[in-house]
Amino acid sequence: xxxxxxxxxxxxxxxxxxxxxxxxxxxxxxxxxxxxxxxxxxxxxxxxxxxxxxxxxxxxxxxxxxxxxxxxxxxxxxxxxxxxxxxxxxxxxxxxxxxxxxxxxxxxxxxxxxxxxxxxxxxxxxxxxxxxxxxxxxxxxxxxxxxxxxxxxxxxxxxxxxxxxxxxxxxxxxxxxxxxxxxxxxxxxxxxxxxxxxxxxxxxxxxxxxxxxxxxxxxxxxxxxxxxxxxxxxxxxxxxxxxxxxxxxxxxxxxxxxxxxxxxxxxxxxxxxxxxxxxxxxxxxxxxxxxxxxxxxxxxxxxxxxxxxxxxxxxxxxxxxxxxxxxxxxxxxxxxxxxxxxxxxxxxxxxxxxxxxxxxxxxxxxxxxxxxxxxxxxxxxxxxxxxxxxxxxxxxxxxxxxxxxxxxxxxxxxxxxxxxxxxxxxxxxxxxxxxxxxxxxxxxxxxxxxxxxxxxxxxxxxxxxxxxxxxxxxxxxxxxxxxxxxxxxxxxxxxxxxx
Amino acid sequence: xxxxxxxxxxxxxxxxxxxxxxxxxxxxxxxxxxxxxxxxxxxxxxxxxxxxxxxxxxxxxxxxxxxxxxxxxxxxxxxxxxxxxxxxxxxxxxxxxxxxxxxxxxxxxxxxxxxxxxxxxxxxxxxxxxxxxxxxxxxxxxxxxxxxxxxxxxxxxxxxxxxxxxxxxxxxxxxxxxxxxxxxxxxxxxxxxxxxxxxxxxxxxxxxxxxxxxxxxxxxxxxxxxxxxxxxxxxxxxxxxxxxxxxxxxxxxxxxxxxxxxxxxxxxxxxxxxxxxxxxxxxxxxxxxxxxxxxxxxxxxxxxxxxxxxxxxxxxxxxxxxxxxxxxxxxxxxxxxxxxxxxxxxxxxxxxxxxxxxxxxxxxxxxxxxxxxxxxxxxxxxxxxxxxxxxxxxxxxxxxxxxxxxxxxxxxxxxxxxxxxxxxxxxxxxxxxxxxxxxxxxxxxxxxxxxxxxxxxxxxxxxxxxxxxxxxxxxxxxxxxxxxxxxxxxxxxxxxxxx
Numbered sequence: 001x002x003x004x005x006x007x008x009x010x011x012x013x014x015x016x017x018x019x020x021x022x023x024x025x026x027x028x029x030x031x032x033x034x035x036x037x038x039x040x041x042x043x044x045x046x047x048x049x050x051x052x053x054x055x056x057x058x059x060x061x062x063x064x065x066x067x068x069x070x071x072x073x074x075x076x077x078x079x080x081x082x083x084x085x086x087x088x089x090x091x092x093x094x095x096x097x098x099x100x101x102x103x104x105x106x107x108x109x110x111x112x113x114x115x116x117x118x119x120x121x122x123x124x125x126x127x128x129x130x131x132x133x134x135x136x137x138x139x140x141x142x143x144x145x146x147x148x149x150x151x152x153x154x155x156x157x158x159x160x161x162x163x164x165x166x167x168x169x170x171x172x173x174x175x176x177x178x179x180x181x182x183x184x185x186x187x188x189x190x191x192x193x194x195x196x197x198x199x200x201x202x203x204x205x206x207x208x209x210x211x212x213x214x215x216x217x218x219x220x221x222x223x224x225x226x227x228x229x230x231x232x233x234x235x236x237x238x239x240x241x242x243x244x245x246x247x248x249x250x251x252x253x254x255x256x257x258x259x260x261x262x263x264x265x266x267x268x269x270x271x272x273x274x275x276x277x278x279x280x281x282x283x284x285x286x287x288x289x290x291x292x293x294x295x296x297x298x299x300x301x302x303x304x305x306x307x308x309x310x311x312x313x314x315x316x317x318x319x320x321x322x323x324x325x326x327x328x329x330x331x332x333x334x335x336x337x338x339x340x341x342x343x344x345x346x347x348x349x350x351x352x353x354x355x356x357x358x359x360x361x362x363x364x365x366x367x368x369x370x371x372x373x374x375x376x377x378x379x380x381x382x383x384x385x386x387x388x389x390x391x392x393x394x395x396x397x398x399x400x401x402x403x404x405x406x407x408x409x410x411x412x413x414x415x416x417x418x419x420x421x422x423x424x425x426x427x428x429x430x431x432x433x434x435x436x437x438x439x440x441x442x443x444x445x446x447x448x449x450x451x452x453x454x455x456x457x458x459x460x461x462x463x464x465x466x467x468x469x470x471x472x473x474x475x476x477x478x479x480x481x482x483x484x485x486x487x488x489x490x491x492x493x494x495x496x497x498x499x
Numbered sequence: 500x501x502x503x504x505x506x507x508x509x510x511x512x513x514x515x516x517x518x519x520x521x522x523x524x525x526x527x528x529x530x531x532x533x534x535x536x537x538x539x540x541x542x543x544x545x546x547x548x549x550x551x552x553x554x555x556x557x558x559x560x561x562x563x564x565x566x567x568x569x570x571x572x573x574x575x576x577x578x579x580x581x582x583x584x585x586x587x588x589x590x591x592x593x594x595x596x597x598x599x600x601x602x603x604x605x606x607x608x609x610x611x612x613x614x615x616x617x618x619x620x621x622x623x624x625x626x627x628x629x630x631x632x633x634x635x636x637x638x639x640x641x642x643x644x645x646x647x648x649x650x651x652x653x654x655x656x657x658x659x660x661x662x663x664x665x666x667x668x669x670x671x672x673x674x675x676x677x678x679x680x681x682x683x684x685x686x687x688x689x690x691x692x693x694x695x696x697x698x699x700x701x702x703x704x705x706x707x708x709x710x711x712x713x714x715x716x717x718x719x720x721x722x723x724x725x726x727x728x729x730x731x732x733x734x735x736x737x738x739x740x741x742x743x744x745x746x747x748x749x750x751x752x753x754x755x756x757x758x759x760x761x762x763x764x765x766x767x768x769x770x771x772x773x774x775x776x777x778x779x780x781x782x783x784x785x786x787x788x789x790x791x792x793x794x795x796x797x798x799x800x801x802x803x804x805x806x807x808x809x810x811x812x813x814x815x816x817x818x819x820x821x822x823x824x825x826x827x828x829x830x831x832x833x834x835x836x837x838x839x840x841x842x843x844x845x846x847x848x849x850x851x852x853x854x855x856x857x858x859x860x861x862x863x864x865x866x867x868x869x870x871x872x873x874x875x876x877x878x879x880x881x882x883x884x885x886x887x888x889x890x891x892x893x894x895x896x897x898x899x900x901x902x903x904x905x906x907x908x909x910x911x912x913x914x915x916x917x918x919x920x921x922x923x924x925x926x927x928x929x930x931x932x933x934x935x936x937x938x939x940x941x942x943x944x945x946x947x948x949x950x951x952x953x954x955x956x957x958x959x960x961x962x963x964x965x966x967x968x969x970x971x972x973x974x975x976x977x978x979x980x981x982x983x984x985x986x987x988x989x990x991x992x993x994x995x996x997x998x
Contacts (some may be wrong), residue, residue, distance in 0.1 A: 261795025278794055282838050292961055294827035294850045295777055295937025296760025299820065301961060306828045307816055310809040317806055318885035321798065328793035329805050330840045332833055339781050339848040339899075340938075341829045341964075349838040351793045382881050386817035400838075438794025439839075462791055462800060465840075 064477035091467020096190035097231035121239030124202035140182035146191035154469025164480035203445035253446035262462030272456030279405035291344030299388035325354035409451030419485025563976035590966020595689035596730035620738030623701035639681035645690035653968025663979035702944035752945035761961030771955025778904035790843030798887035824853035908950035918984025
């Protein structure tokens with residue numbers, strides 16, 4: 001019975017054009033005959049994943065040109081700023097739940113349905129497209145990512161993961177591969193948080209991390225009055241299925257994504273095997289001194305909030321270096337803000353990160369101790385050498401965000417590792433790199449309720465959230481190939497352990 | 500003939516109330532009889548400055564209560580933010596050429612005229628009030644300052660100088676003092692540059708430093724359309740006399756002002772003998788790195804403009820300490836400005852100052868060399884110790900202002916020194932301090948065309964441009980006393996050298 005399900009979804013034209021029946025099928029030369037069998041319940045042959053050999057896995061090839069053509073095809077909706085001369089050298093501006101996002105969503109639904117998928121839309125507009133397997137009583141194994149972009153974004157962040165999922169479906173279909181369990185592709189709503197300012201908000205609702213009402217009532221940034229709910233209704237994507245992992249369970253979630261950093265490029269690696277997501281803490285540091293005239297106030301009587309903040313920013317970098325973590329200041333505001341007034345107040349952001357929670361905690365402890373010393377005027381690590389001692393400032397540190405480290409699931413990581421190994425052979429060690437994601441992704445939310453891992457491909461110059469964001473076609477294809485291999489290996493793993 | 504002029508200006512009520520004629524005058528006990536004489540051209544006695552003994556100078560006393568009452572009386576026009584409980588514990592908001600400025604001007608004209616002065620208004624609205632002397636063919640010796648304030652200013656900046664000038668006129672009148680040359684008080688228009696954004700603009704026009712047309716066309720800040728000319732017309736202070744030192748010459752300019760810094764307070768000095776104005780240069784420093792994700796970009800691959808700028812700000816302070824100058828950063832902006840993005844561009848102001856032009860030049864040279872090294876990633880004075888080496892940034896330095904050091908006139912400085920010495924006697928060294936002004940004043944402009952110097956009195960906590968700006972009544976009176984003494988000594992000096 002289970003395999004019958006596939007007939008309901010396999011597109012008719014595919015059956016007809018290839019005219020595949022047990023009587024007249026031809027064996028594709030790159031597939032080993034041993035992996036081809038006739039299912040008892042099926043009028044024709046299929047490739048059954050649980051019986052794949054290693055070489056069978058490698059014989060299933062994604063189509064690089066089709067993958068890239070599809071990526072660029074989808075970029076007709078929300079085309080952004082031009083950065084080069086060729087037709088595809090533009091960025092993207094496809095904010096969540098806008099008309100261009102609706103167009104991309106309509107295309108995704110239509111395309112997955114034409115590939116035989118059943119699509120479900122939940123109350124957050126997340127779209128789940130499922131290609132049935134032999135046993136459809138268990139939840140699908142998903143590839144997922146997002147189609148929305150930053151206002152000044154590129155063609156790869158999120159989009160690559162969705163289109164690679166679609167390419168996976170196409171490869172499965174064209175090779176008549178039958179998975180043990182259903183396989184799906186999910187498009188998560190508003191991953192970027194650019195228009196409605198909570199990132200990964202819809203996977204968070206699905207994973208029961210944020211209440212639906214809060215997400216529905218989230219207003220767009222700026223002076224508009226639109227909410228996520230009003231815009232979901234407006235574009236016709238307010239689904240009737242609850243946005244909940246209990247309603248729409250995932251067996252696993254694999255996400256192919258551009259790295260958005262320079263690690264792979266710098267180390268000449270092609271695939272990042274993502275073992276988790278860094279822990280981070282965000283702080284607002286307020287340094288209060290006294291605003292005084294730059295011309296009339298000697299150094300000795302100043303409480304210079306900007307000079308003090310400069311020492312703190314430098315020292316936070318030293319602390320992070322010592323602990324092997326990261327520390328960054330991306331926002332800084334000062335008051336009153338006049339060339340001839342020593343600032344009385346400086347507020348700056350501090351973002352500290354590490355793959356390990358305990359390292360973040362240790363860095364925070366040291367930052368708090370050291371910033372207090374710097375504010376008091378103590379000479380920390382020679383910062384005050386050659387300076388004039390001034391008056392003390394006051395420092396206040398508030399915690400804005402606290403995100404614990406995420407450890408992805410060993411089973412999923414293993415499938416990614418195996419898929420990369422199958423592809424690269426003895427060059428695997430050279431061409432892959434295990435790393436923790438520095439950025440947040442929907443996979444952080446899925447990892448809380450189902451086995452999850454991610455695959456990274458190189459970002460040119462580490463650039464992302466920028467029109468010039470770029471990943472080479474062959475690197476995109478390699479990523480899609482590993483995604484396909486990982487999903488199929490996970491399908492086999494589920495069968496092996498008898499789910 | 501010369502002394503007759505005074506009768507035209509001396510207020511009638513004063514003549515009547517004291518009923519002073521040669522026949523029935525009484526000698527005030529604190530004046531030595533030797534300094535009282537009958538002028539051949541006058542029907543009654545006067546005190547003639549050129550014949551004052553040291554003790555005569557000291558016998559002329561400003562009236563502290565009257566001085567303070569007058570200061571606070573003028574603060575009814577443009578009363579600002581309250582900072583304390585007593586009636587006078589409010590700041591001031593009397594922007595140039597507003598209705599409140601007009602009220603203060605009207606009072607100034609009326610009050611000086613009632614004291615026997617002739618007032619002239621020039622094309623920039625500068626008001627020159629002149630009390631005739633014995634010889635009115637030569638230009639007057641002036642006390643001057645300004646009645647306009649910052650939008651969030653205090654009761655002393657500028658106002659003290661004008662009111663002390665008025666108190667000088669009152670003391671001269673009540674003691675029947677006849678100066679050798681005329682003595683004046685000048686109120687300069689828009690010293691602050693707060694509403695029309697060039698500070699000291701009207702003394703600059705008068706001193707031929709800025710063209711009249713440019714000053715007239717200066718638009719108010721914000722979205723308004725008013726110009727200095729339109730507002731001068733509106734409040735009736737667009738005078739017909741050219742705003743030019745050639746039309747309205749000053750023999751000398753003395754300015755009493757609050758220090759606006761902490762030097763006098765810190766050293767327990769009561770009078771600052773201002774020998775000049777610091778040289779300063781203003782720069783905009785642009786550090787260009789690369790904006791990258793804080794989570795995905797290791798330190799080694801970052802070109803972190805904010806970290807680099809922090810090192811520069813710290814090092815500029817060290818350079819200034821080494822040279823005995825000042826360096827300050829009062830403005831800093833960064834892009835793109837997001838907690839999880841390493842800033843790609845940081846722009847900050849750098850204000851360097853010294854009493855000596857050559858020190859400013861030396862500091863600039865070192866700043867340019869060192870900032871280039873820091874941008875390249877070189878380890879300057881251990882800044883990079885404990886840091887992770889990253890990618891280089893680019894630094895660009897543009898010069899926004901270049902103001903050479905101003906040296907006040909030795910004759911004027913000498914008169915201030917003598918006036919303070921007469922007042923403090925053997926405590927002079929303890930209670931006075933020679934210093935260069937850190938801030939600009941109208942005296943900078945007057946010094947370019949006539950002998951000039953300034954007198955500073957202590958600012959509580961060095962605070963200025965703030966509602967809580969405060970100088971003790973006794974300190975205000977001491978300053979006014981030194982101003983009076985300096986102006987009279989200069990009058991005598993002019994006579995001595997036979998002007």
